[in-house]
Amino acid sequence: MTKISEKALWFKELSGDKPLVIAGPCSAETPDQVLEIAHAIKNMATIYRAGIWKPRTRPGGFEGVGAIGLKWLQQVKNDTGLLLATEVATAEHVDLALAHDIDLLWIGARTTVNPFAVQEIADALKGTDKMVFIKNPVNPDLSLWIGGFERLQNAGIKKLGFIHRGFSSYEKIKYRNKPEWQIPIDLQIRFPEIPLINDPSHITGNRDLIQQVAQKALDLNFDGLMIETHCTPDSAWSDAAQQVTPMQLGAVLSELVLRDISSHEDSYLHEMQRYRTRIDDIDTQILKLLKDRMQIADEIGLLKKAKNVSVLQPERWQEVLIKMKREGKENKLGEAFITSLFKAIHDESITRQDHIINRK
Numbered sequence: 001m002t003k004i005s006e007k008a009l010w011f012k013e014l015s016g017d018k019p020l021v022i023a024g025p026c027s028a029e030t031p032d033q034v035l036e037i038a039h040a041i042k043n044m045a046t047i048y049r050a051g052i053w054k055p056r057t058r059p060g061g062f063e064g065v066g067a068i069g070l071k072w073l074q075q076v077k078n079d080t081g082l083l084l085a086t087e088v089a090t091a092e093h094v095d096l097a098l099a100h101d102i103d104l105l106w107i108g109a110r111t112t113v114n115p116f117a118v119q120e121i122a123d124a125l126k127g128t129d130k131m132v133f134i135k136n137p138v139n140p141d142l143s144l145w146i147g148g149f150e151r152l153q154n155a156g157i158k159k160l161g162f163i164h165r166g167f168s169s170y171e172k173i174k175y176r177n178k179p180e181w182q183i184p185i186d187l188q189i190r191f192p193e194i195p196l197i198n199d200p201s202h203i204t205g206n207r208d209l210i211q212q213v214a215q216k217a218l219d220l221n222f223d224g225l226m227i228e229t230h231c232t233p234d235s236a237w238s239d240a241a242q243q244v245t246p247m248q249l250g251a252v253l254s255e256l257v258l259r260d261i262s263s264h265e266d267s268y269l270h271e272m273q274r275y276r277t278r279i280d281d282i283d284t285q286i287l288k289l290l291k292d293r294m295q296i297a298d299e300i301g302l303l304k305k306a307k308n309v310s311v312l313q314p315e316r317w318q319e320v321l322i323k324m325k326r327e328g329k330e331n332k333l334g335e336a337f338i339t340s341l342f343k344a345i346h347d348e349s350i351t352r353q354d355h356i357i358n359r360k
Contacts, residue, residue, distance in 0.1 A: 007223060010131075010159050011195045014046065018258070020197065020224030022085055022104075023249055024049040026239040027062065028069035036231050038076040040246035044253060047104055048073070048082040049226060053093055054238055055110045062237045070100035077101070085131075089117065091124035104131040107148065109165055109202075112137040118148045122155040133161040133197065140167040140180045142187065149191075161195040162187060163226060164217070166203035176205025176242070179213070185220060201228040201242045210244060211252050218256060227252065293345070294352060301353030311353045317346055 014020065023045040028034050038048050050073060054064040073084045085104035088094050089111045097105050105125070111117050112135055125132060132152055137144045145162070152160055164184040166177025188196055198217035200210045214225050230236045233243035244252065263269070304311065321342055328338035 007195055008159070008193050011161070011223070015195075015224060019218060019222070019256075020047070020195070021045045021253065022047040022049050022197065022224065022226040023229045024085075025051070025230045025236065026201075026228045026243055027051040027054055027237050028065055028072055029237050031072045031075070033231070034069070034072040034076060035079065037229060037246065038080050038082060040231060041229055041249060042080040042082055044246070044250055046083060047085050048076055048080070049085040049228075051238070052086045052097075053089060055087075055089060055108060067096050070096060070102070073102065074100055088121060091120050094121055094124035098128060098130065102130070104133060106133040106135060106163055109135045109138045112148045113139065113141075113144060115144075115147060115151070118151050122151045122157070125152070125157055126155045128157065129159065130157075131159040131161065132157050133163050133195075135163040135165050135199070136167065136183070138168045140178075140183055142183050145183075145187065146190070149194075161197060161223075162191075163197045163199055164203075164222070165199035175203055175209070175213075177203050179203050179216075181216070181220060184222070188221065195223040197224040197226055198222045199226045201226070201239070201244075205239075205242045207233065207242055207244045207248065210242075211255060214252060215256055219259060221261060290345070294348065297349040297352055298356060301356035304353060305357045311350055311357060320346070 011020075021044060023041050025033065025037055028050040034050060041048070050069065052064050052066065052069040052073075054062060056063055070086075073086065076082060077084055083103040084101070085106060086097060086102055087108045088097055088105045089108060094105065107118060107121060111121070118134075134145070134148045134152065137148075149160065149162065162184070164179075164187075166175060166179050167183075169178040184196060184198075198214065200213035200217065201207075203213050204210055210227060214227070217225065227249055228239060228243040229246055229249045230240075230243040231245060233245060234240055236243055301311070303309075321339065324342050325335055325338050328335065
């Protein structure tokens with residue numbers, strides 16, 4: 001079974017044919033805490049992660065122990081042989097991390113949104129052979145994520161990777177950060193050779209949900225997991241709710257199912273082609289129905305123009321959405337899917353009608 005096909009050679013050598021596991025506390029807190037966790041997970045993880053500098057949205061929170069924590073990480077490497085990873089947000093962080101032989105440096109979501117900061121880090125990393133991973137920006141912007149990657153690539157860094165930690169969302173959802181799975185899927189399609197790691201801790205914000213998100217990531221051909229781990233997570237100095245104990249980490253990893261990317265068995269290929277043909281036919285029907293629907297929306301636009309009526313009809317839109325959610329539920333279709341689908345259809349209808357009404 002091979003999960004890491006078509007990946008860069010350096011990553012294959014690092015991970016073998018299994019997903020890469022990066023684990024450790026959200027924050028380094030004390031020398032004893034850092035070492036205790038490391039010894040507890042040394043047989044489960046390849047890379048030990050710990051936050052040394054912690055970017056916080058508002059002042060007054062714990063912002064990390066600072067450079068002294070890098071010496072604690074060096075002791076981890078000496079005692080356990082684990083590789084080391086930490087987040088960097090400035091050129092100074094980079095210089096200190098390199099001076100303390102940190103093996104993997106990652107750029108956090110808050111830093112990725114700032115091209116100036118990413119460029120500063122890229123310049124500081126020129127000439128290094130360290131692994132450098134970039135997390136997705138806090139907002140769902142694939143171009144911004146790729147732009148950060150390209151700045152690092154242009155700096156001559158060879159061992160590059162992506163970390164998917166989800167995206168901030170104004171709406172209330174069960175996760176801390178919305179996965180927006182299509183964005184990392186699009187990233188994989190564009191950069192199939194670059195490793196993509198999932199961070200279920202930051203996506204969920206809840207240790208009880210980490211298993212299901214980690215499994216979904218592997219089912220989507222992610223190349224590894226970064227899971228925050230703490231011996232006493234409830235007393236952690238940061239992000240307590242999303243950290244697991246070493247025992248819980250072992251349970252999560254042992255329950256993961258690794259699947260083949262594909263199968264070359266004739267029976268599988270035959271059945272898959274049969275299903276895909278049916279899907280292609282249905283997709284064609286969907287497009288035909290959407291075309292018919294938009295033609296009716298255009299006719300409504302002409303009627304509104306003739307009678308000088310505004311494009312947006314909020315009551316009608318709510319009526320449609322409530323009806324479709326109800327019928328979607330009856331047809332075992334998720335509410336979030338139905339909402340997204342009909343919002344897209346409604347947006348397109350509004351755009352077309354607005355063009356008709358304001359056309360001269």
